[in-house]
Amino acid sequence: MKAYIISIGDELLIGQTINTNASFIAEKLTDININVTKIEVIGDEKSVILEELEHAEKISDIIIMTGGLGPTHDDITLKTIASYFNSELIINQEVLSDIKDFFKRRGRELNKINEDQALVPVIAKPIRNTRGTAPGSWIERDNKIFISMPGVPQEMKGMMEDFVIPKLLEKIESRSKVILKKNLLTTGIPESNLFLALGDLDEILEGAKLAFLPNQFGVKMRITVTSNSQEEAEEKLFSIEQRIRLKVGRFIYDKENESLEEVVARLLMERGLSIATAESCTGGLIASRLTNISGSSKYYQRGFVTYSNGAKVENLKVNEDTIQNFGAVSLEVVRQMAEGVKAVSGTDIGLAVTGILGPSGGTPEKPVGTVYIGLCDEKICTAKRYQFGEDRLLNKDRVSQAALELLRRYLLGISYED
Amino acid sequence: MKAYIISIGDELLIGQTINTNASFIAEKLTDININVTKIEVIGDEKSVILEELEHAEKISDIIIMTGGLGPTHDDITLKTIASYFNSELIINQEVLSDIKDFFKRRGRELNKINEDQALVPVIAKPIRNTRGTAPGSWIERDNKIFISMPGVPQEMKGMMEDFVIPKLLEKIESRSKVILKKNLLTTGIPESNLFLALGDLDEILEGAKLAFLPNQFGVKMRITVTSNSQEEAEEKLFSIEQRIRLKVGRFIYDKENESLEEVVARLLMERGLSIATAESCTGGLIASRLTNISGSSKYYQRGFVTYSNGAKVENLKVNEDTIQNFGAVSLEVVRQMAEGVKAVSGTDIGLAVTGILGPSGGTPEKPVGTVYIGLCDEKICTAKRYQFGEDRLLNKDRVSQAALELLRRYLLGISYED
Numbered sequence: 001m002k003a004y005i006i007s008i009g010d011e012l013l014i015g016q017t018i019n020t021n022a023s024f025i026a027e028k029l030t031d032i033n034i035n036v037t038k039i040e041v042i043g044d045e046k047s048v049i050l051e052e053l054e055h056a057e058k059i060s061d062i063i064i065m066t067g068g069l070g071p072t073h074d075d076i077t078l079k080t081i082a083s084y085f086n087s088e089l090i091i092n093q094e095v096l097s098d099i100k101d102f103f104k105r106r107g108r109e110l111n112k113i114n115e116d117q118a119l120v121p122v123i124a125k126p127i128r129n130t131r132g133t134a135p136g137s138w139i140e141r142d143n144k145i146f147i148s149m150p151g152v153p154q155e156m157k158g159m160m161e162d163f164v165i166p167k168l169l170e171k172i173e174s175r176s177k178v179i180l181k182k183n184l185l186t187t188g189i190p191e192s193n194l195f196l197a198l199g200d201l202d203e204i205l206e207g208a209k210l211a212f213l214p215n216q217f218g219v220k221m222r223i224t225v226t227s228n229s230q231e232e233a234e235e236k237l238f239s240i241e242q243r244i245r246l247k248v249g250r251f252i253y254d255k256e257n258e259s260l261e262e263v264v265a266r267l268l269m270e271r272g273l274s275i276a277t278a279e280s281c282t283g284g285l286i287a288s289r290l291t292n293i294s295g296s297s298k299y300y301q302r303g304f305v306t307y308s309n310g311a312k313v314e315n316l317k318v319n320e321d322t323i324q325n326f327g328a329v330s331l332e333v334v335r336q337m338a339e340g341v342k343a344v345s346g347t348d349i350g351l352a353v354t355g356i357l358g359p360s361g362g363t364p365e366k367p368v369g370t371v372y373i374g375l376c377d378e379k380i381c382t383a384k385r386y387q388f389g390e391d392r393l394l395n396k397d398r399v400s401q402a403a404l405e406l407l408r409r410y411l412l413g414i415s416y417e418d
Numbered sequence: 419m420k421a422y423i424i425s426i427g428d429e430l431l432i433g434q435t436i437n438t439n440a441s442f443i444a445e446k447l448t449d450i451n452i453n454v455t456k457i458e459v460i461g462d463e464k465s466v467i468l469e470e471l472e473h474a475e476k477i478s479d480i481i482i483m484t485g486g487l488g489p490t491h492d493d494i495t496l497k498t499i500a501s502y503f504n505s506e507l508i509i510n511q512e513v514l515s516d517i518k519d520f521f522k523r524r525g526r527e528l529n530k531i532n533e534d535q536a537l538v539p540v541i542a543k544p545i546r547n548t549r550g551t552a553p554g555s556w557i558e559r560d561n562k563i564f565i566s567m568p569g570v571p572q573e574m575k576g577m578m579e580d581f582v583i584p585k586l587l588e589k590i591e592s593r594s595k596v597i598l599k600k601n602l603l604t605t606g607i608p609e610s611n612l613f614l615a616l617g618d619l620d621e622i623l624e625g626a627k628l629a630f631l632p633n634q635f636g637v638k639m640r641i642t643v644t645s646n647s648q649e650e651a652e653e654k655l656f657s658i659e660q661r662i663r664l665k666v667g668r669f670i671y672d673k674e675n676e677s678l679e680e681v682v683a684r685l686l687m688e689r690g691l692s693i694a695t696a697e698s699c700t701g702g703l704i705a706s707r708l709t710n711i712s713g714s715s716k717y718y719q720r721g722f723v724t725y726s727n728g729a730k731v732e733n734l735k736v737n738e739d740t741i742q743n744f745g746a747v748s749l750e751v752v753r754q755m756a757e758g759v760k761a762v763s764g765t766d767i768g769l770a771v772t773g774i775l776g777p778s779g780g781t782p783e784k785p786v787g788t789v790y791i792g793l794c795d796e797k798i799c800t801a802k803r804y805q806f807g808e809d810r811l812l813n814k815d816r817v818s819q820a821a822l823e824l825l826r827r828y829l830l831g832i833s834y835e836d
Contacts, residue, residue, distance in 0.1 A: 010629060011629060011631045011640070012441070012444070012457070013444055013448075013454045013455075013456075013457065014444055014445060014448040014454065014599075015440075015441040015442060015443065015444030015445025015446070015447075015448060015454075016441075016445060016601075016631055016638065016640065017441065017631060017633075018436060018437070018438045018441040019436070019437050019440065019441065019457075020436045022433075022437065022459070023430070023433040023434075023435065023436040023437065024433060025433065026430070026431055026432055026433030027432060027433025027434060028433070029433075030431075030432040030433060036431045036432065036433075037431075037461075038431075038458065038459065038460060039430070039431065039437075039457075039458070039459035040456065040457070040458065040459075041440070041456065041457035041458075042456060043455075070609065070630065070632075071609065071610045071613065072609070072610075072613050072630050073619065074627075074628075074629050074630070106805075107805070108608070111610065111614060113610055113613065113614070114610060131807075152632065153633075154809060154812065181432075183434075190526070191488065191489065191490065192489045192490075192529065192531055192532055195489065195490050195531065196529060196531070201491065209492075210492075211428060211429060211492050212488065212490050212492070213429045213434055213435060214488075214570065215435075215571075220434065222429070222434065277702075277723070279702075282706070282709075283702075283705050283706045283708070283709025283710070283714070283718075283721075284695075284697075284701075284702030284703065284704070284705030284706040284709065284721060284723065285702065285706040286702070287701050287702030287705075287706075287723040288700070288701045288702040288703040288705075288706050288814070290701070291700075291701025291702065291723070291725065292701070292810070292811060292814070294776070294777055294778065294810055296701070296725070297725050297726065300701075300725055301725045301726035301728065301729055302722070302723055302724055302725055302726060302728075302729035302733065303701075303702060303722070303723035303725075304720070304721070304722060304723070305695070305702065305705040305709070305718075305720055305721035305722070305723075306720055307709065307714070307715050307718055307719045307720055307721075308715065308719035308720060310719065310720075311719055311720035311763075315720065315733075345729075358712070359712055360712065387524070387525070389549075389572075391572060392710070392712055393710060394572060396706070396710070
């Protein structure tokens with residue numbers, strides 16, 4: 001089955017909103033082996049939407065639209081769909097009662113505009129919205145499926161997970177080929193070095209596909225295997241993964257879409273270890289990532305953002321002379337920060353960072369992007385120097401990633417070497 | 419001039435990468451009044467790219483491609499472009515020297531694959547890459563402009579800003595109509611309430627356009643005015659903004675694409691005030707946002723992530739009995755946290771949050787999404803209860819936004835009422 005995604009909204013064409021919806025939908029469809037052949041972004045204009053629907057219907061089996069279902073005057077998708085199918089819009093009582101419940105739960109007053117959100121084309125089966133007010137629509141005609149969902153990400157996601165994907169799975173009766181995919185997530189090694197470290201790709205892949213997907217957090221390697229049977233595909237995937245791990249294993253922090261903070265959270269909980277953080281340049285980002293995980297209070301109880309020298313001395317017991325002699329951005333200071341935060345917090349591990357993230361503040365010896373990361377436990381203190389780029393916000397992401405990676409390697413007993 | 423954006427990459431069609439590039443490019447083009455009519459996402463497949471180029475050339479003046487220029491085997495855009503224009507690929511010496519410089523700066527070894535990145539189609543003017551290795555291409559033929567850039571966001575952005583936009587501006591000789599846009603950023607009020615609070619839109623807009631763009635940080639209102647002269651357009655825009663501000667002014671935190679942390683950073687610096695943060699549920703996110711701004715050490719020196727009760731008592735001097743009597747998530751505790759962090763840090767302002775972000779931990783009296791935010795200065799302490807949603811990570815964004823908004827209103831002396 002071929003799918004075509006139509007993202008509707010002027011805000012997308014002028015670049016004010018990033019199209020995360022299309023990515024989410026594409027990923028979910030790919031997971032169930034539906035092939036996304038095109039993603040189209042168009043404006044809130046009736047004639048263009050109609051044209052696009054006609055084109056999409058010709059070349060695909062599933063057409064998924066998002067956007068333009070909101071309560072205000074510039075939301076025209078539903079009217080346009082009704083007109084495409086020559087179908088009337090009527091108030092759906094089930095949806096209306098969902099909307100009333102939603103407002104009751106939030107303790108808000110229902111207004112006329114909110115009630116109008118219960119309008120659904122007669123031809124459509126409404127898709128219920130558990131996280132907002134506008135319902136989606138599921139329409140089938142001549143063996144084609146048309147799906148319309150709101151553009152608000154969490155509402156669309158709820159509909160995809162609760163309704164669209166299960167219903168599409170029902171529709172997929174048989175599949176001729178088995179396609180398996182696996183992601184190997186790496187960090188701390190640039191794309192081209194990774195490529196070279198792998199050596200002869202044909203030997204590793206034996207006909208399978210490998211894609212490199214880099215961003216500031218690292219490089220994701222995606223393996224795609226196509227085969228005649230599930231068993232054969234699984235075996236192939238397993239051997240490929242083994243061959244890759246043999247070459248670059250220590251850079252791989254996980255094998256699915258888990259974030260690095262989820263990986264270290266799991267390791268910390270398994271080992272029953274607690275950690276405290278002391279951050280200068282990252283300003284709390286590492287703490288924030290460590291507490292993104294539900295249940296984080298099991299391993300994380302406190303952290304310090306010590307931007308000023310005074311804070312480092314008072315809260316972390318860093319020696320004033322050390323700051324004087326080596327500078328606040330130094331191996332010596334980061335080691336004392338890690339040691340200090342561990343001691344004052346009474347945790348098993350102390351993790352600390354200090355650095356110059358830019359755009360200003362660099363010196364010839366310590367240019368912008370110079371960062372020190374330190375990690376201490378009961379017995380050993382490690383501190384390491386890193387060189388990152390020039391962009392402040394990308395650097396924050398990179399530094400937090402490097403700190404969590406140091407922690408991961410510590411927890412697994414893997415060498416800290418690049 | 420009409421523009422067509424082609425985003426190339428299998429990773430986009432399977433949803434593993436979010437298409438932030440297209441948004442960035444669309445925004446930059448919109449800024450210089452180039453109309454983006456379509457954004458296409460297609461896979462790394464030669465025949466599909468060729469087809470798309472042919473189609474785009476027919477209906478637009480500017481065709482911008484991103485992606486597929488990396489150093490590995492699955493990057494085929496450049497070869498495909500060369501074949502579309504029947505042009506050879508040759509090593510460009512200027513680009514090669516850029517690449518060598520880049521590697522020298524990073525202290526990395528140049529390998530054969532990196533050298534091949536200096537290949538450029540003979541017909542193209544190379545676009546130099548100051549942040550990476552792969553150059554872009556600028557090709558003109560029959561009054562159409564073809565631009566190809568890498569898919570790595572910061573590299574593409576550098577090329578857009580340093581080369582593509584200035585060069586396109588040169589190409590735009592005359593414009594018949596003046597189009598002005600302005601964004602008014604609101605937070606703390608849902609889209610439909612905002613819509614209702616504005617009342618009769620026709621009266622406010624007098625023919626101009628208004629779009630509502632909601633996300634977890636608030637609702638952006640975009641005004642678009644079209645006019646015959648710059649002066650008339652500016653006057654129109656000014657009166658519309660005044661009429662909107664009269665109705666919903668206190669929810670508007672800024673009028674351009676500035677983030678709320680940039681707004682409060684500016685206000686803090688203007689007033690010469692310092693702030694310290696004490697965070698429970700947001701785990702450092704507020705500190706991280708406050709330190710995203712270059713120069714943040716002027717107003718921010720330290721912060722505490724106090725997840726456990728012990729940390730609240732030891733680091734912030736919260737009274738143990740208060741926690742016992744009212745619970746860690748309470749008005750009383752957040753007030754003491756804000757007071758405490760101000761006192762121990764010696765700052766002008768203390769800002770604190772405590773709450774239940776989910777998915778678990780809710781009670782009938784304090785369900786998931788219950789959050790308290792407190793702000794204290796020398797004289798006054800304010801604490802407020804909020805009710806957010808059920809999604810942990812969205813809640814973190816929402817809470818940090820509400821805390822910064824409370825701070826903004828405090829700094830401007832605006833009422834805290836909804």
